[in-house]
Amino acid sequence: EDKVVQSPLSLVVHEGDTVTLNCSYEVTNFRSLLWYKQEKKAPTFLFMLTSSGIEKKSGRLSSILDKKELFSILNITATQTGDSAVYLCAVAVGNQFYFGTGTSLTVIP
Amino acid sequence: NAGVTQTPKFQVLKTGQSMTLQCAQDMNHNSMYWYRQDPGMGLRLIYYSASEGTTDKGEVPNGYNVSRLNKREFSLRLESAAPSQTSVYFCATRMNTEAFFGQGTRLTVV
Numbered sequence: 559e560d561k562v563v564q565s566p567l568s569l570v571v572h573e574g575d576t577v578t579l580n581c582s583y584e585v586t587n588f589r590s591l592l593w594y595k596q597e598k599k600a601p602t603f604l605f606m607l608t609s610s611g612i613e614k615k616s617g618r619l620s621s622i623l624d625k626k627e628l629f630s631i632l633n634i635t636a637t638q639t640g641d642s643a644v645y646l647c648a649v650a651v652g653n654q655f656y657f658g659t660g661t662s663l664t665v666i667p
Numbered sequence: 668n669a670g671v672t673q674t675p676k677f678q679v680l681k682t683g684q685s686m687t688l689q690c691a692q693d694m695n696h697n698s699m700y701w702y703r704q705d706p707g708m709g710l711r712l713i714y715y716s717a718s719e720g721t722t723d724k725g726e727v728p729n730g731y732n733v734s735r736l737n738k739r740e741f742s743l744r745l746e747s748a749a750p751s752q753t754s755v756y757f758c759a760t761r762m763n764t765e766a767f768f769g770q771g772t773r774l775t776v777v
Contacts, residue, residue, distance in 0.1 A: 600768040650766075653698060659708060
């Protein structure tokens, strides 16, 4: 059975801290791994990863994929209160996407 | 540039009532999806449509029906709503391996 597991389930940090969110997967026919940020409404796209070892960066956020060990990490440096959200990991398999349950990040001023 | 549009945004139903959630996209994508999101459960796939005229069950299809009448529109129908169907529903489309989401419908069944 295909599955995607995220950890931790929730995280509370202070502004300025660095956080690492984890996503591991067990799927057949892997095509890509995606990270989304979800605040009050629809998930918004952050990164798509298809190749191992190539880091994607966007400002204070970065992500990398390890296809051998079947996991990805999302790093956020110098966190801000605006980073508070649920971060979702999804794996594209065939015609479907499999989502993890998400990591809820709260950044305290 | 609307992207994926869902209607309604909020709905309250009584147990046993029926309703249809509408989803329309203007991105000319072939694949469309309906997910439900519940606390602690992540996004779970209800039904998907790989192309116009085709639909397939996802992880949690019971109690739902779908219709893909044309490329733009993919509707989700609850024939007899139950409190267990209280959830936030998202429609999404797919381009290659990236998903694009509507703004969601918050449905409460009392």
